[in-house]
Structure formats: C-alpha cells, structure tokens
Amino acid sequence: MLCHNPFGDSGTRIMTTHATTRIVGDSVPRKEGVDKLLGRARYVDDIEREGMWHGATVRSTIPRGLIQTIAFDRRIDWTEFAVVTADDIPGQNHIQLIVADQPCLADGRVNHCDEAIVLLAHPDKRKVREAVDAVRIEYEPLPPVFTIEESERRNPVVWGADNLLKSFLLEKGNVDSAWAHAAHIVEGEYRTGAQEHLYIENNGVIAEWSEQNGVTVWGSLQCPFYVHKSLLAVFDLPEDKVRVIQTETGGAFGGKEDYPSVLAAHAALLAMKSGHPVKMVYDRIEDLAATTKRHPSRIGHRTALDENGKLLAMDIDLATDGGAYSTLSSTVLSRATLHSTGPYVCPNVRVRSHSWATNTVPYGAFRGFGAPQAIFAIERHMDEIASAIGIDPIELRRRNFLHDGDTTATEQVMREPVIMDRLLDRALAESDYHTRRAQFARDNRASPIKRGIGIAAFYHGSGFTGSGERYLNSLAGVDVTPEGKVRVLVSSTEFGQGTNTVLTQIAAESIGIPYDDVTMAPADTGIVPNSGPTVASRTSMVVGRLIERAGLQLVAILRDAAGLSEHFSREEFFAACERYRAIKGDVVSLCRYEPPPGIFWDDQKYRGEAYPAFAWSVHVAQVAVDTVTYTAEVEEFWAVQEVGRVLNPVLAGGQIEGGVAQGIGYALYEKVLLQNGHMANNQMTNYIMPTAEDVPPIHVFFEQIPFQHGGYGAKGIGELPHDGPAPAILNAIKDATGISFHAIPLLPEDLFAELAKQSPAEETATV
C-alpha cells in the first residue's frame, strides 16, 4: 500500500482536527519512559555479544603532517590483537557524507590532531587501551592553520586548492545603492566559539562481520541510514549486506549525526579483521578530543537604515571554521546564511558566506546547525544599531519585523501567519520587561551587582534547507503485527527529544485507537524504511505528517477491503486487520513525502522557499553581573514561541527548557580550548556546562498556529530554543553594564578585561 493522493500534501487541507484530537496535544507519558526510569533501557555499553572484543584507536598527535613510520612496541604480543590500518579497508577509504574528502583512517598524512590512524582490538578492554600507547608513529610535520584568518590567507593551503570548503552568495535588491542615501550606517563584528554537545552518553557502537551477512552495527546514533550509506562504501558491499540498528541513545544534539559513520566503520573493520564482534565505546576524554563540535564563526554586519530606523540594506560577511574536512560544513553554512538576516524585512541584502578549512577536528552538526551563530550576530547587532541611532531596541525590532505577505532575503513570501509582534508583546508582558528594566537602572547605581534585561527575536527554519526534503524523498508508515500491535515504521530515532512518543501519538490519533496499542518498530535498517535523518527539527513536522497520512490511509484501506465500519472500536479495528491479513497479506501502510504546494528552491541562484515553514520566538534574559567577582549569572529567562501545533506539552516544554540551558552554556560557560589544534580541556572537570545550581527559572509560553502541512499541525521545535539565549544574555549584560560584548563564550576573565577599564570612581562609591 503506497499512498498517492487522497491524503497527500499537494492540495490544500483545512485543519479541522486540532479541536477534536484525543491523543495529540495531550501529555501522554514518554513511550520508553518506564524502561529508562527502571534502569533497564539498553544503551550500547549495556549490550554484550558472544565472544565480543573491545576496540581502541591510535590517533595523531600532530595537527598536520606526513606519516613516516608506524612502529609496534616489541614488549607487547601483537598476535593477541587485531590491528587495522588504511590498508585493510576493502572498499573506499572515506566517510560518505557530502564530499568524499574525509578518510576513514589516515593514509600517509594527517590533517588534524586526534585523527584515527591505527585501530586495535583485544578480548580485554583494559589491555587494548594500554596497547594504544605502545604504537609509535613518526611524522614529518607540515605547517598547520588554526584560525579562520590563517585559512583565509591561504598560506599554507591545507585543503583543496584554496582552503575554501564552501561559499554562498545571497543577494536581494542592490546593497551598494543603499549607502549613499542612508540616514545611518552601523557596523559590527561578532564571534562565536566552538561548543561541545556533551551528551552524557559518549559515542559508541558494536559491530559484527561475517562473510554471509556482511556488516551489522548496533550503536548510539541519530541517522541509521547515514551510517548504512557510509559502511556500503567502506566495505564495498551491496545494500542488503549492511544493517544498522540504533540502540537507546543517551543524548545526541547533532553530535551523533555524522560521527557514528566514522566510529561504525572503525568497529566493523576490527570485527572483520578479528572475526569477533567488536565494541568501541569512547570514554569522555576521547569523545571530547576526537568528535565534532559546533562551528566557530566570525560574522561582520554593515547595515543601512533610514531616519525612522527602517532597514535599507544589510551587508553581511559570514565565515565559519569548518575544521580539517568538509563533513557537514556546507549545509551548516547554508543554514547560517539563511538565518543571518533575522526575522526582519530588508529590501537590499547581500550575504557573502565562507567556510574555511583548518587543522582541527572537523566541526559538525549541533542543535541549530549554524543558526545560533548567525542569530547571535544579528540579534547583538540589532541592539548595537539601537544604541547607535538612539532608538529603543524593542522599538527597532518592531519597526522591521517580517509580517504575512512580506518576502525574506531569498524572496520567499511569508504565506503562513507571522506573529512576531504578538510574541514580542507576550514576552514583554510575561517578563514585566519595562518595569524590571527601569528598576535595574535605578538600583544598579548603588550596587556592585549590576542587573540588566535583554531580548532576542528570531526564527528557525523547520526541516531540510532548500530542496533538501525533496532529495530526501522520505518514506514512512505503519504496520500491524499478528500479535495485535500497530508499529510505526520510521528510521527516525529517539535520543531524548520524544520521537517515539510523538510519532506513536500521531499514529494512534490518525487511526483512532488507544496510545497503548501503538509501538515503535526498531530503528533497524533491515526493518524500517528510510524516513530520513533525525535532524533539522523535521521529525514532528515532516515525518509526523507522513505517519498521520499513513494512519488515515490504513483506515481507508481497511474500510475498502476488510469491511471496517465508519465508527469502530479498537477490537473491531484489529479484527479488520486480521481479515485483511487473511485475504491480502501483511497489513502495511506507507506514505512518501510530497512537498507542500508552491515550495520551490533554486539551488543555482540560491533563492526561493528556503524552508517549508518557520518557527518563531522571542527570548528575554535577566542577568546579574557581579562587578567584584566578574561573574555573570542568568537569573530568570522567558521563552515565547510559535511552533505550530504543540503535540505533547510536557515534551515540548522540555525541549525549550533544555535548549535554553544549552544556550546559556554557549553564552557564558562553555569554552573549547585548543592547543596546537587539540582540545586541551577535554574533560568534564574543565569543560563546564550549566548545572542544577546555574540554570535559572525558565518560563515557557506557546502560541499555537497549526501548520497545515505538518504532522497534526506541528512545525519544528528542537533547535529553536538554542538560537536565542546567547544574544539575549549579552544584550542583557550590555543593559546591566553599558558594555557591548561581541564574542561568546563570555567568561569571567573576559568580563574582567572590560569591567576593569571602567571608571574606578564608580567602584569606590559602592565600597
């Protein structure tokens, strides 16, 4: 049963369901919640396989160079070990992602510290770790580059012909014509640092290999079919000889989008060489040193405004540090580019964006995927503009917000309702913004604690960028087992955000049976269709819609072919399924993605419908800056958003709160310190995330406007909350101290450097 039209998205549809749903919109308990609470959920490190060995990785200790010799210490009996180098790879020595530039194992040269060169496996986990130190690699070092600026100088060239991983040019109107008649021109440069995902479960996989079955991998991962594709190339195997199964996954945040393709290939190579199942679970030190982080950025804004504070032109120069290989840098750069102008109307826009190669671990996907960097810059810049031209920052934003019918920088017409004004009003009211701001201004004068309040306004595009969803061409659905369970068939994975719960809610709703009658099929490439990767805030909206359609289609087919009546009980539904099974066989309903009407993206001109839908938000942060200890603390936080229909309020609230907490860490705590291109603070002891004592009260408010092409009206939610905290917090710090900070993370030493320059008279007055 493959869905064609009756429930497709090519026509318009009137949303009548939201008022009458039984399960969608209700905070049903998390599907796998009881297993997690009892401690019986099986994460990869909880799984043993018969005869299993343990793998470990020998990594480069220099950022760039040629490998001269690989020597194995004779005091170790290497016959006990499986040893794998690039020579053992049966297929292609690269990780399939977008560009095939990243080797699975370094062959002859290394391009970053901690790059994998040799793999070892042994039955004893402790012995294999010790053996790593007994492999000595000698190099002929080559000069590295570590920063965007060094890479831009192209001396040396460390990647391709010119160090440039990717560039985009986004143009609307004519920016250069706007400067001459502008009333104001405001410039600013903003920088963001790398950020580590710090999922509490490190990356890990178990791999098995046999001549007959090929490669099987179990692992902590987001995208089973990404890993599948990568393994096909590394092993040169046909599709049915590679199987990838997701195990319970202890957090991901994008950090298990691309890296598991590398780790799975490593473990599978060791499994093939040793003839045993091989487990590779990183410890924290290795995970922090070797896996992806958020791209650092440098974003320059030059903005022209008229005398009323209306935007005339935005000229944006956006650069990211991509690390040693291209991995996902092109798509991260694209999303950064498309979020760099903020939720504003501007007739003339030019965004020149570049991603540069450096000799560090490749930067990768992380919640927000380029948007947090871009939104930090534009939302800090809006406050800079406001003070430069003497307008209230709230008022400046209000005068320039996008509304229904306006066009974005890519000429996308806003066809869905845009309610930034309403979100802003609600955020100001809920936070009592004006009262607090006035109160702080009065109190700060006599206090060493300076309080301030700041905002950020932003959108986040839901789903893949541009033509992405068309290319993905996702397939998803439901089936009914002979045991009388409806199963959701997707490769979309659960890693805390609620995929299992929301998709089973949708299936139960659309079929019309209880939530408890629906379960998830295992995220196993041998069982489920490819519903696309679990990224880009696409699961509820895009995959959810496919499940909604598949459920409706199943009921229609059972009515047609198995005599299911108009109104039915759950018993009648399952009886009809068994009648259908007896006549026609398996009870399955699958639906394929159909783009909403009028969505077209021109890859060549980089123009058109950048996203099928946008989620919108306003954040308000209240901070206290202690001018004695130089610490900045977020005291209270408000997040108001429109994410379409909220399918499960408890889960949705948890997404917002968790994203805000990560955003607070991004702004004030989390610094990746690189020394010679190696992460020097690769421990939880010195890479600091917000704890239970650091996170402020977070007040979450939803405005709901169902999106007719999303699962029961849903749009994207997962990444949105990470976009706003950093600019809102630094805007609040400016309100508190009068000092504009242009870079994150903003640590006490950075505060000290600026605050110490302030007039000492003010400090003595407070003593």
Place this chain on the structure above:
Amino acid sequence: MSASWPAIRLTVNGETRTVNVPPMKRLLDVLREDLHLTGTKEGCGEGECGSCSVLMNGELVNSCLVPALQAEGATIQTVEGLAVNGELHPLQKAFLARGGAQCGICTPGMLMAAAQLLTVNPHPTLAEIREGLAGNLCRCTGFIRIFESVVEAAASHEDKQAAHAR
C-alpha cells in the same frame, strides 16, 4: 583467573553478593560487569557528571571513584532497587509524569541523588533541590522538570503519610 582475587562481599539492593575482582576495580565496573546491573551509567569517569551515582551505606557516591575494596561489607542501592515489586518509586512516577527524563542516561544517577535528598530532607525547598542535584549533570532537560518531579514526589510522600495518619 578471577578466583585468585580476594572475595569482596557486599549487599546490593538487599541481596548479599560476593565478587572476586581486583581490589582497585571501580565499584561502577563491579556493578555493571560482574553483577550485570547496567542501570548505573558511566558519563565521565572522573566524578563530575554523577551518572554513576549509587547509595553506599545510605550515602550518595560516584561509583566511578569507589574502589571495590572500599565497598567490602557495604550496602549498595542502585536504580534497579528503587521500584518495589514492580511498583514504581514515587520519584520514578513523578519523573514519568513530569518529563524529568529525556534521553534517560543521567536518570538512574539523578534518581539516586533525588532519593537520597528526600531521605535526609523529605520537604526540600527549591534551593535545596538545586543543591542536592548539583553533582548530577543532565544535558537534555535544563533541570527544570527534574526539580518539578522531585517536588511532586515529595508531595506524594506527604499525601501518603497524611493518608496513613487518618
């Protein structure tokens, strides 16, 4: 080979267990590898994240920092011992209803920290909850719903006591 190590006796979730392990083996590994109690998780291996939290003689400890020999004769409680006869502990019920668990990897340790907190302080203030859970890192929830879950569990405990009093 393992038999050559001295026996270490400990009581885990009410059962007496004997293991023959190297004396410096981490309690975390004894629980996971020798006793197959994989509910206790490793997050950092250096006592920062609290994912491996268990109760040892009623005290909250990071089991990655406790050598097996130190657990000789000790009473250990892990997440597997929280539910009684299949009935979820009030904290587990509250975490389920309130969204206190997302990815679940910090949850066992968080539950043990919360259980210990409620044992010593049945009616903690929000500030006391924050302090009591400050050694347990959660990257998913931003902690807000974990705090709410602990508050709810404390309240349900109170309800039960009130019911008994009647």
